[in-house]
Amino acid sequence: MFNLLILLTERLGLIMILAFLLVNMRFFRNLIKQRTKKSQIWLTIIFxxxxxxxxxxxxxxxxSHEVFMPALITSLTQADSIANTRTLVITTASLTAGPYVGMIVGLVGGLHRVLFSNFSDYFYIFSSIIIGLVIGKISDHVKQGNLYPSNGWVILLGITADLIQMGFIDLFRGFALVRLIFWPMVILNTIGxxxxVEILKTYMSNEQQLRAVQTKDVLELANKTLPYFRQGLDMDSAHHVCKIIKNYTNFDAVGLTDQVNVLAHVGAGSxxxxxxxPILTDLSKSVITTGQRRIVYSATAIGCPQPHCPLAAAMVVPLEVNHQTMxxxxxxxxxxRKLTVVEENLVTGLQNIFSGQLAMGLAEEQASLVTEAQIKELQVQINPHFFFNAINTILALIRINPDKARHALMQLSIFFRSSLQNGQATQITLQAEKQHVDAYMDIEELRFPNRFILTYDLQINDQVLVPSFCLQIFVENAIKHAFKKTNQPGHIKISARPVADNQVQIQVQDDGCGMDAQLCQQLGQQPINETNGTGTALYNLNCRLRNLYGNQSTLQVQSNSAGSTFTIVCPIQIVKEAQPYADSHRG
Known part of the structure; x- marks a missing residue:
């Protein structure tokens, strides 16, 4: 028995080395997390x-119960047996991929065992399938929403798998064989x-920590680079941005270009x-021309004309504003070898952030050329305080919930992207306006969990054109002012329905504290200067309504102690190729 234990330990070491190499592959770890049909097929093949x-x-x-260990067992007499780690693999497959993968892997293992033993010991097929099914079903029951069971359950299920196998061996091959192999196989298969599972858990945990660090780095970079990108893409701002990036990363060199020239280059090759x-490398010229990112792993592919350039690998991504490469x-x-998936993900994150920051800078530059009312309107759309509050909220989430932090970062990107794109249009679709409000509310929900409840009652086509940001202004007004005097969740309802004369009525209602009657009458008619906010945004909206629709539109404000209602009536205009709208609710 002791000799068998030593020999099996050597074989277990081989399996563990291969398992370690397998878990080290991102492809395999992604299969474990996805649980799609395609991933199940791949896991079945691998196991x-x-x-x-x-x-x-x-x-x-x-x-005669003598044991020996050939390099590989390719055939077996009907009288002989083998002790191996088959149940370890079947158990692991069931724990990580579920009962059906475990059953198929058990079937493959059992059939293979029967084939090289001259078609004897058919019971191994049934025992292996049963192990895969039982372990998988119990594992799914005790996981409690996690990827794997607890350590105690893993050990218990490992022992259970071998007990099932030993029961079949005792029934068909006798107790003498069980007595010889029981302890070595149970101990080693359970340990294996x-x-x-522990190796897999460790890698998954490290991956989560790495994502949190990456998200934190991207957000800190966003905070530090925002003031420079708001100045526009010039040599001075580009130089500061490149220095900040290089200080926060392991890149050997960082560069920024406009469409023609190098704006800054910090690090190797400077x-x-x-x-x-002018831009030297063919790689950069290609990215600017096509608008597609490129990753290369050789100096030749970079295309620098200098023969002694030290740059050996590169990732170049376009910076875009309104679908134009800037x-x-x-x-x-x-x-x-330094250019890994980690660096690729980081650069992709920086690309999204910097493109958004450039768009903000261009929007501010354009705003300086228009009237004061238009500047006020743009400030409502792109509020620096809102941006930094959102960034701080996301920073707080990084350590406790990296996935939620990444989702929030995406919503912030969607919010500002739609602000900038839609800010160029006088009218947008109701669908686009709703998406903008949803992104805003998702971010506010992170800052104030369960504080606001937004619902929709949309009874018109979502391709109806409405004044840009009309819903956003009302919702933001409710968030900031309507619920200050209550600790209860605030309800905001957005409704839209057709009315007479081919018009649409859009209402935003809240159940907040209401407004003073005199103030209510002035809103929309003139800018209101109050200690708790101004009515400039509503005044600008009313002016836009008049310019767009003339006497065909109205803005009404009603308020009492039970809440406020903002109502817009305007003509129905639908963009071409409109699709039917399905009612939706959000809460």
Whole structure:
């Protein structure tokens, strides 16, 4: 028994090394998390190969109970047996991929065991399938929403799997064989199962921590680079941005370009990649021309004309505003092995953030050329306080819920992108306006959980055109002012329905504290200066309504102690190729 334990330990070591290499692959870890049909098929193939390897690398036991370990077991007499790690693989497959994958892997392992033993011991097929089913079903029941059971359950299920196997062996091959192999197989297969799952847990945990660090780095970069990008994409701002990026990352060089020239280059190669001169590399020229990011792993692919350029790998991404490439962000490495998936994800995040910041800078530059009322309107659309409050909220989420932090970052990007795109239009679709409000409310929900409840009652086509940001102004007004005097959740309802004369009535209602009657009458008619806010946004909206629709539109404000109602009536205008609208509710 002791000799068998030592020999099986050697075989277990081989399986564990292969398992470690497998878990080290991002592809495999993603399969474990996805649980799609495609991922289940891949996991079945991978674990089936493992279970065949477990059979081939077993320890052979003769009819006289002598044990020896060939390099690979390719055939077996009907009188001989093997001790192996097959149940370890089946158990692990069931724990990580579910009962159906476990059953198929068990079937493959059992069939393979029967094939190389001259079609004897058919009971291994049934025992292996039963192990896969039982372990998988119990595992799914005790996971409680996690990817894996607790350590105690993993150990218990590992023991259970071998007990099932031993029961079949005792029934069909006799107790003498069970007595020889029981403790070595139960101990080692259970330890192996525990180690496999523990390795997987460790990698998943490290991945989560890495994502949190990446998100934190991106957000800190966003905070530090925002003042420079708001100045526009010029040599001075680009130089400061490149220095900040290089200080926060492991990039060997960082560069920024406009459509023609190098604006800044910090790090390796700065002796010939000089700010103010035309772009040298074919790689950067290609990205700016096509608007598609590129990743290369050789100096030849970078295309620098300088023969002694130290740059050996690069990732270049376009910086876009309103679907137009304004320039490129370039990161370089002197060793191609440094350019990993981690760096790719980080640069992609920076690309999204910087494109948004450039758009904000251009919007502010355009705002300086229009009237004061238009500037006020743009400030409502792109509120720096809202941006920084949202950033601080996301920073607080990074350590406790990285996935939620990434979702919030995406919603913030959607909010500002729609603000900038829709801000160029006098009218947008009701669908686009709703998406903008939803992004805003998702961010506010993170700042004030369960504080506001937004619902919709839309009885018109979602392709109806409405004044840009008309809903956003009312919703933001309710969030800021309507619920200050209550600790109860505030309700906001947005409704839209057709009315007479081919018009649409849009209402935003809240159940807040209401407004003073005199103030209510003045809202929309003139800018109101109050200590708790101004009516400039509503005044600008009313002016836009008059300019767009003349006497065909109205803005009404009603308020009492039970809440406020803002109503717009305007002509129905629908964009071409409109699709039917399905009522939706949000809460």
């Amino acid at each position: 089936s190969l493992f279970v065949i390897l477990a059979n081939l690398t077993g320890v052979e036991i003769t009819n 199962t525990f180690l496999f 002796d010939h990649h000089i700010a103010g001169e 320039g490129a962000l370039k990161v370089y490495f002197t060793d191609a």
